[in-house]
Amino acid sequence: MLYYDCFRSGPDVLLIGPPPYGLVSALHKATMTGLPGNISLASSSYRSESVMITRLVDVPSDVAAIRIALKSGETFTLNVQPSSVAEFSGARLLFTMSKDNELAWISEWARYHSRVHGTDAVVFFDNGSQRYTLAEIAATIAAQGISRVAIHSWPYIYGAPDPAVRLNPFYTQFLQVASMSVMLRRYGLNSAGILNCDIDELAATPRDSSIYDLVQKSPQGLIVMQGRYMEPVPNSDAVPFGDHRDYIRYLADPTLSTSRPKKWALDPSRHWVQNLKVHPYMHWIENRPFFSKTTPEGVFYRHFRAINTNWKDRRTENLPETGQALIVDQDYIETLRRA
Known part of the structure; x- marks a missing residue:
């Protein structure tokens, strides 16, 4: 292609x-x-x-x-397809690419970011889901107060890593990288901010702050963040939600609980973003200016091992080993109470 x-x-x-x-x-x-x-x-x-x-x-x-x-x-x-930049002008935009994730997970992903960060727009690239229709995805997201929803049919081959390349074997995942340029150039260029989070990821910031406000205040309009793995151990003290809210624990050892691949938030109004040599990737932005990224204190994302179809690895089955200490994420519990 x-x-x-x-x-x-x-x-x-x-x-x-x-x-x-x-x-x-x-x-x-x-x-x-x-x-x-x-x-x-x-x-x-x-x-x-x-x-x-x-x-x-x-x-x-x-x-x-x-x-x-x-x-x-x-x-x-x-x-030639129309531009949707005007439709998403001023939006607090969240985007992802997904295939056959549970609608309940998609719903909570949209609900959380809407309540906690003020997300009011979603661009969703569907990689050929068979379990539901594009209209069902759109309705699920809109039901969480998201006023602008674009479901972009994206049913092409995802691409396998290249094991011969040690530094970046994932360079061959052309489809997902291309989706990010489409998101930016066709939808998000005039938005108030763009947040890159997958369905199994929820962005976290200090109390009473929004990732969109923080990125607008950042020096060069780019925030990058590492993650915290939330373990696939259900909360037995509450009635199950069937989504992220069932998983409130992480490993006490930070070398094991840290999800190192970075996610980012972007203020596309910065002049450097207009350059067509700038290409968003899953974990960085190619050809960004030097010294343009920041990570404000308290900004990270929660990465839920249980919110996964095991399409790439058996993540949901990787339970903590006996004797590994777990911490209840009280900040997450408090955030959910407020949301």
């Missing part, structure tokens, strides 16, 4: 897809044409190890599709 998405961005059209490994020369020689009218279009590309953005400059408003013609004779046609 050359491109996952094709959409308006001001006077331009952006194509977002995987990097063209083995196809650099073919794409360089390809012609891009706007339809109807057979309008020749100038292009420029901005690529990283895991994603490429192709910008088509000053595309007339009546162009409805882009035809890509390779010198080999192959042609591809992409319909």
Whole structure:
């Protein structure tokens, strides 16, 4: 697949897809044409190890599709989708990519961030779920007070790690990295803030603060945070919720309880974000300015081992070993009481 998405961005059209490994020369020689009218279009590309953005400059408003013609004779046609940047302007946006996670988990993920951080918009990339429809996902999220919901069908192959690359074997997960550029460029560019958290993750900040307020006050508009693993040991002292709220304990040993992959929150109004060379990844932002990230005191995310379909590993079965001390997360319990 050359491109996952094709959409308006001001006077331009952006194509977002995987990097063209083995196809650099073919794409360089390809012609891009706007339809109807057979309008020749100038292009420029901005690529990283895991994603490429192709910008088509000053595309007339009546162009409805882009035809890509390779010198080999192959042609591809992409319909131009509208931008949703205006619809999400000023929003406190939360986004993720998900496949077949329980609707109850999705509901609590949306409810928590709405109540605790003031999230009022969600962009949800669905990776081909079979257990429910896109409409059911949208209704589940909207029921938690989220006023703006975009469910983006994203049913393509996720991509396996490359074991031959030791430093970053996950560079081949082109689909998820590309979804982040689509989220930013098609939906979130004019939002008040963007929070990157998966369904099994809940962002935490000091009491009476919101991750969106904190990132707007940060020096360069970027907060990064590590996580705390919440163990898959149900709370036997309460009636089960069937979601994150059933799991309130973490390991006392910080070397075991720390979830080291970083998540981030972004203020997209900062001028450096407009640069198409800037590519959001799952755990960092490629080509961000030097010294642009901060981690305010008390900011982290809770990472729930039990909120998982075991699609990648048997995480829900990794119970603490006998003798390992557990701590009841009183701050989380207090947050839930207030939410």
